[in-house]
Amino acid sequence: MSSSVQIRGLSKSYRSNRVLDDLDLRLRPGVTGLLGPNGAGKTTLLRILATVMAPDRGELRLLDRDPSTEADRVEIRRRLGYVPQEVGYPEGFTTFEFVDYMAILKEISDRDARHAEVRRVLDIVGLAEVRHQKLRKLSGGMRRRVVIAQALLGRPELLILDEPTVGLDPEQRLRFREMLSSVHADATILLSTHQTTDISALCQRVVILDAGKALFDGSPVDLAATAAGRVWHATERHPSARVAWVGGDGRVRNVGDAPTGADLAEPTIEDAYLLLVGAGATLEEPAA
Amino acid sequence: MTAPWHVSPTQIDAYLADRVDQVTASSIEAHLLACATCREAVAERRPVPELAASWARIEALIDDAPVSLGERLGARVGVPSHVVRLLAPTNALRGLWVAAGAAAFLAAAVLARGGFGVTGQLGRVIFLTVAPLIPLAAVSSTLGAASEPAAELARVAPMSRLRIGALRAGTALVFTVMFGLVASMIVPGPWIRAVAWLCPALALSGLAAALAGRVVSTVAVGVVGAAWVGLVTVAAIISSDGLAAFRAAPQVAYLAVAVVAGAVVVASPSNFDLRRIP
Numbered sequence: 001m002s003s004s005v006q007i008r009g010l011s012k013s014y015r016s017n018r019v020l021d022d023l024d025l026r027l028r029p030g031v032t033g034l035l036g037p038n039g040a041g042k043t044t045l046l047r048i049l050a051t052v053m054a055p056d057r058g059e060l061r062l063l064d065r066d067p068s069t070e071a072d073r074v075e076i077r078r079r080l081g082y083v084p085q086e087v088g089y090p091e092g093f094t095t096f097e098f099v100d101y102m103a104i105l106k107e108i109s110d111r112d113a114r115h116a117e118v119r120r121v122l123d124i125v126g127l128a129e130v131r132h133q134k135l136r137k138l139s140g141g142m143r144r145r146v147v148i149a150q151a152l153l154g155r156p157e158l159l160i161l162d163e164p165t166v167g168l169d170p171e172q173r174l175r176f177r178e179m180l181s182s183v184h185a186d187a188t189i190l191l192s193t194h195q196t197t198d199i200s201a202l203c204q205r206v207v208i209l210d211a212g213k214a215l216f217d218g219s220p221v222d223l224a225a226t227a228a229g230r231v232w233h234a235t236e237r238h239p240s241a242r243v244a245w246v247g248g249d250g251r252v253r254n255v256g257d258a259p260t261g262a263d264l265a266e267p268t269i270e271d272a273y274l275l276l277v278g279a280g281a282t283l284e285e286p287a288a
Numbered sequence: 289m290t291a292p293w294h295v296s297p298t299q300i301d302a303y304l305a306d307r308v309d310q311v312t313a314s315s316i317e318a319h320l321l322a323c324a325t326c327r328e329a330v331a332e333r334r335p336v337p338e339l340a341a342s343w344a345r346i347e348a349l350i351d352d353a354p355v356s357l358g359e360r361l362g363a364r365v366g367v368p369s370h371v372v373r374l375l376a377p378t379n380a381l382r383g384l385w386v387a388a389g390a391a392a393f394l395a396a397a398v399l400a401r402g403g404f405g406v407t408g409q410l411g412r413v414i415f416l417t418v419a420p421l422i423p424l425a426a427v428s429s430t431l432g433a434a435s436e437p438a439a440e441l442a443r444v445a446p447m448s449r450l451r452i453g454a455l456r457a458g459t460a461l462v463f464t465v466m467f468g469l470v471a472s473m474i475v476p477g478p479w480i481r482a483v484a485w486l487c488p489a490l491a492l493s494g495l496a497a498a499l500a501g502r503v504v505s506t507v508a509v510g511v512v513g514a515a516w517v518g519l520v521t522v523a524a525i526i527s528s529d530g531l532a533a534f535r536a537a538p539q540v541a542y543l544a545v546a547v548v549a550g551a552v553v554v555a556s557p558s559n560f561d562l563r564r565i566p
Contacts, residue, residue: 077446090437104370105445
């Protein structure tokens with residue numbers, strides 16, 4: 001099977017700041033999670049894959065087409081769903097009108113078919129009941145779901161989701177996972193997140209990006225395994241620990257080079273991430 | 289009060305299948321209004337898929353109904369709903385912008401009539417100079433990422449940006465020209481002289497559209513607008529004729545500029561791609 005996304009030697013700079021550095025990546029149908037600290041190049045990569053911007057250098061093929069040509073780019077966009085990090089909302093539009101507007105931009109001009117599709121995606125994200133409310137009256141989490149809904153229009157083969165779960169409460173986050181599970185069978189989905197729980201719950205594959213390069217590319221289980229033997233419990237912070245914190249059971253969880261005879265703990269994706277990227281890396285969501 | 293009789297299951301089935309005459313149907317409906325037991329019986333005997341289908345039809349009717357004033361007006365004159373919705377985010381067609389444009393035309397026309405202490409030909413020159421700037425501003429406001437509220441999403445939409453731009457800019461141009469023509473009616477002098485701003489308006493708007501994707505739309509308005517005012521002033525000074533820029537020969541040149549600008553727009557549709565438009 002050919003890859004839905006093929007990237008070779010991709011680079012992108014903003015003035016002298018190189019954001020993506022000779023990146024190679026291939027994606028196939030399924031959910032791939034993109035982890036990385038702020039400024040790692042995640043959003044730049046996702047915007048390039050969503051055809052918002054072009055790379056400076058490198059080869060890029062999306063859905064077996066070349067996004068640098070006008071005709072191929074339009075064809076890719078017909079089969080693409082995109083959830084950007086930030087979206088402006090048209091003043092005065094209701095939820096239904098906004099998604100309908102996006103469906104028109106996706107060239108679904110037949111009104112009956114378009115409205116049926118709008119109802120379908122609003123139903124998937126659980127917003128059917130509020131579809132005639134003005135967007136400005138919706139909560140932040142609901143507006144985020146509206147953006148997710150528009151990305152599902154036309155059953156896209158490639159879904160690019162930039163921190164889709166930011167602003168969702170725990171229940172909405174679970175609903176999002178449920179929704180994504182129902183659409184991902186044939187689609188290639190790439191989502192960036194600061195939530196390692198999203199990665200373990202949703203992704204068959206995880207890519208860690210740091211300073212524009214892929215530090216890790218494999219399954220979430222393999223990622224956690226890279227921290228095997230380097231996580232241990234103790235009564236206090238150990239000098240060799242790169243990061244340590246007091247857990248709910250009162251014991252100190254140390255992550256780093258374990259001393260001999262340490263009480264080793266089961267490593268998590270979060271531990272492995274901290275060891276790969278560095279103790280200074282943040283996994284917290286930015287404040288809403 | 290409880291109704292003294294109930295509709296039989298056979299009658300309910302016949303009613304639901306639309307197999308009863310009008311009088312019987314009316315009688316059953318009148319009874320259902322008063323009898324909760326029979327309403328429940330009807331609800332129970334109505335097949336679920338049919339209920340779902342009815343509900344879906346009601347929902348579709350609500351969703352399909354035009355909501356905004358623009359949509360209702362559009363539907364009345366036969367404009368497809370998707371075209372009206374594409375026009376909805378156009379600033380130049382919104383209340384405040386329309387009012388500002390109309391007020392600018394009106395103020396210029398009042399000057400042309402000698403209002404605000406302006407005497408002689410100066411008022412007419414001001415009207416003819418200012419009038420093309422209003423369509424220019426309106427057309428420019430429809431171009432550029434700032435004109436698209438959900439620009440990041442619209443950037444990756446497959447629909448041709450040239451088509452969207454042409455639709456919005458064309459509608460904004462038609463609307464402002466209509467206001468301008470109404471304002472021209474109160475300008476003194478021959479009608480043909482009062483509308484001498486029309487060809488310059490087409491030329492300036494065309495130039496703004498041709499500059500789309502090359503410069504920021506506000507810069508385009510500034511450059512094209514300043515060039516226009518400079519042209520009128522220089523022509524007036526050189527020829528000692530305040531209306532020199534509005535005579536027949538320049539009008540032909542304005543039309544030629546509009547045609548060339550239109551050709552440039554059509555020849556480079558990628559300039560309307562929001563990736564290119566700042």
